[in-house]
Amino acid sequence: MQFKVIIGQERVKQQLVQTVKENRISHAQLFLSPAGSGAVPLAIAYAQYINCLNKGENDSCGECSSCRKYERLIHPDLHFSYPFFASASVKTAVDVLEEWRGMVMQDPYFDMDIWRSKLDAANKQANINIAECHDIIKKLSYKAFEAETKVLIMWLPEYLDKAGNALLKLIEEPPANTLFILIAQSQDQILTTILSRTQIVKIPKLSSEEVTGYLLNASGLSEHQAIDYSFLADGNLIEAKALAADTQSDSSGTFTAWLRMGFSNKVPDLIEFTDEAAKWGRENQKNFLKYGVNYLRECCLILSGAEELVKLPPLTFETAKKLSTHVLTLPMAEAIIGELEKAHYHIERNANPKILFLDVSLQLVKIIKFKTLPAGTQYIYN
Template identity: 60%
Template sequence: MQFKQIVGQHAVKQRLLNSVKENRVSHAQLFLGPEGSGSLALAVAYAQYLSCEDKQPDDSCGVCSSCRKYQKLMHPDLHFSYPFFAKHKDDTALSFIEQWRDAFINHPYISLDIWRNYLDAENKQANINIAECHQIIKKLSLKPFESQYKILILWLPEYLDKEGNSLLKIIEEPQPNTLFLLVAQNQDQILNTILSRTQLIKVPVLGYDDIKQHMLAEHHQTENAAAEIAYLSNGNITEALSMLQQDTKSYHQLFVQWLRMCITNKGIEIVGFVDGLSKMGRENQKNFLRYGVSFIRECCLLLAGADSLVHLPAQELETAQKMIKVMPLPATQAISAELEKAHYHVERNANPKILFLDVSLQITKILFFKTIPQGTHYIPN
């Protein structure tokens, strides 16, 4: 993995490059970023750059012996630890290393859901067990084999329970030229004893333009499709890539059609529309609702006069400007809450026909009858 292969994050890349050039490489670093920000890919690219035999000014060379091994995740001085679904108490990350290599090479922006699909997870909970902690200590007690550094990349340290305290000594006093690169999504769920021993590198969500340009350049999407995916993914490249595998739909047209039916209280038409939504499939239903939440949020910004913060394609912006004439701010807030609840229930396999019919009735109450769900407060005309 090279820096140039990672979408956006130019400031973070430059910070990592500077740390190497200025010889300020901390032995324990925490890459903290939300899902789909590219934090794990950045950690791997950083490790490859540190081990590269012919470092370039802004990236690893990609062709030396070390880089070729990194591209296959088979360098002897590169180690991984990650949550897994243990079948036996003695299982460690090494028990699943082939699946891990396959998963990361195919999905550099891997999520726990994607990783679960590579394993026989059944109903087990993912964790990093005490056997894995002991394995980490054993591996890192040895000197580097080929490169200047021996590097451990620990993905999702949130899944370390109190057993993680067994790693404190080796994190605080590692062998010479041993690096810990922790990659996390939620700082509050990391053991404070580990958090206090690492240098924090914050990885922000990706920008709308970064994802849109990636969709155009690397995945040959049309301008409208790239804009919709970038908008819908909300800075999460994992979600954006997932959308490429789903049916191509104009969520904007579907959502606006739905709102117009609810505004005019077209009961029979709503029932037929709901029947179509119920057959879309769970992922498309989630994306449809996610689009709705995002679109309504942009309407809220327009109503609040924050036009400069709105990121809608021209056609969708024109529609939003028309819709806010019949959707005051309390109504948009109430609709957004209903859509978020619906998304939650779709994820938990609610009956889609019943669910979407109920949401339609709630939106009709809000827009046609001008009734906010909480109590009997009416929006003045």
């Protein structure tokens, strides 16, 4: 995998390339990144660049024998470790290596839910167990077969638990020419003993522009849809892809129209909206409600006088500003957010969507039209 195929992260790419050029590669690195930001492809591209036989100025050649093996994830000196679901037939990560390779080669942007779907998870808990730790120690004790540097990429070391202490000596004093790359999402969940032995490389979430550009090029969406989905995904490319594949169109237009129905107390229109929303399917309903929560949080920033922090695209921002000026107040927006979050919770638990959306619609009327807020909420007049 080459840096050039990875979306965004130009600063991180340059930083990684410079460590190779200046021969200051830390033997244990922790790539700390939010989900969907591209940490896994970055780690693979970094390892490929390190072992490339004909390095370019900013990327591996993609053609030498080492690169060709890296592209298929079959290089004998490239090792992976990751959470798995132990069973009688699955004792270490190697036992599901083919499933791992297939998933990464199909799409290197994935999360634990996607990985779980590739395996026979049943009701078991995923972890990186002591047997896997011992297997890592064994693999890395051998000499490199072909490459100058052996590389172990561990995805989600948060799943190590106390078993990870078995790796401490290996991480602190590894064999010569050995590189550990740990890819984590939550620094607080990593064993402090491991954390203290690694150099942290912070990988930011993707920008809205980068996600929008990807959606426009890869998904055939309109610019308006791509901008909306990018806003909703908030830098998570995994979520952006899911939205592009399975969501109803024009989230912003539909949501603001719904708010206006509540403000105008158009009950027949609200009932018609409820009937339509009930047909969307659970994932689309969840995405719509999540969009509403994010949209109203941006409105709260406008109402609080922090317009410079708003991330809405220009046209949607103008609509949000009008709603905030003429319809909403801060307590009202907060109350509606509370109703939408409750609705999202119940949709996840298979609530009847027709009843649920009608109930939320009537709550909108109470909050926006009649200014009746939930108990405990203080209403502040403009």
